[in-house]
Amino acid sequence: MPRTAKVATEAVILDVGHGNCAVLRDGSKCVIVDAKSDKLLYQELMASGVRRIEHLVLSHADSDHIAGALRLLPNEDFEVGTVWVNSDSQKDSQQWHELLTLLTALHQAGRLKARLAICDLDGWDLSLENVSIDVIHPTFTDIGHGTGKRGRVRPEITTNGMSVVLRVLLEGLPALLLPGDLDSNGLDQILSRDKEVSAHVLVYPHHGGHSGGPEESFAKILCDAVSPDVVLFSMGRGVFRNPLPEVVEEITRSFPDARVACTQLSENCHAGTVPEGERGYLLNRPAAGNKGNRSCAGTVRVAVADNQLVVEPASLDHKRWIRQHVSAAMCESGGNLPVPRPRNP
Template structure:
């Protein structure tokens, strides 16, 4: 049977998800580094139906230009909302590579990664819903404080996506959505439920005031069994204790898993070498330095449609208990 799965790649500080049905794939966000290319090559992901970038921050787009520049990579559609404010070399190089592909008619550029995309992102047994931005926000885009509707920062424009496998919701990818952006989804009565949540901001502050309340609100809407924090051990000290507390407030029984070992949990330089729970098929960026915790997380749809994932809660918890000094995912003290 063809594999039907969503792979949350351990890329360090950044986000990347590979959605696969057989040889057909969609890639959501591509940070800088070798992890994504290695994952595609190692798992024979030959045909990319959609390359989607949630918003133009470095830790979400840093490696996308390289992917677009690779003549051996087939990409049918490239989705990226425009930004008149973003002018980094990374972003401009990305647009240049996208333009070259469009000129050759090898990749179609799609600038409407918003609710209006509807079924255009579906392929094979995969459905990808754009829950945010809505038309009001997408029509304005990123904006300065001088705009009549006020400032619209990059994070508020983050595309929030829900991936379904074989007709069942599997993963909610929240990118870097802020509290006001999330409130706009809630106000529209959108169903956000999914068994797996990739938490926004890598577990950092949403910069809206109360991070505990924000995390609680997000998890109350999504109702996840698994909450993934995609983070790098050597970048910031995520997830924040307030964020973990909010997760526990809403879903106390949920499995919490960081892709790499947080410095809040294990501050010593000596990192555990036990990696038996890590995926043997998909690479994890932290493996070389012994920094992976859950590592790359693989969510699968079984023949009966049930959604499962690896590493399992028992596998990951055993690793954490045996190797991590002060694991916050198992013993929250706030």
């Protein structure tokens, strides 16, 4: 009999196309990490009965992580507690400027609190009763220095290297690592601090795109540190042709027992017309890939059942569809269906 996961505590990685958005839910309370699409996020929150957003964490200033916040935050259907952002002197986009202006106005109106700094000292403030959040990166020192080139006492910190990296535990189980667009410089800094980053599911940084260093080396070092059972690429079909083949090849070669999945069907796996085969395994949750039949794993849910972490959609049904309909799936490695090992506290 299939396990029945608890409804009250879950993490939902929304398929928003090329972008990121995770909803960490503890009963009627939630923390949102990044907001690419206000429409899909609105649908998810309304369907799950969430009207109170305790925290919205925006990992960095790129459009595919903040665009949805511009329209979601003024929406009076939701009450928002605190929005967390980090300053970025290198990001000079109109959208980023508009978001900072909006946060100022909403803070002054008493609609929410706006925090212009999030670092490794803030995990306790972000956590809910059954959802623990550890801020892995950046540190207080990183925030103090800000982005910029290497100086006398500080390393180079790029916009992506300053991405907020969160480790999420559901009911004490290490469920997720959410690294935003973390690059090789940022990863080097994290590893030098000997922080605990292991997690059942790794949402791969930068949608499987370029990391600023040798891609195979970055993938192996990151996965060695995280030891994930599932590696998920949040990406949009037809955008930048992510994930990079060399990234997926390294993961499937070095970590053959890990499940590798993409929210949407990569053109590197299946070029041309998308297959029309029935995707009965997909969750009944909002997903950008529902339009145009572009889904692969679609929106993904992580929850707890029998003191173990469960990932939906199930690997077996998803892989069966891939083998029937996808011409050159990068995630296949030797034809074996990986069985996730139990992840204990």
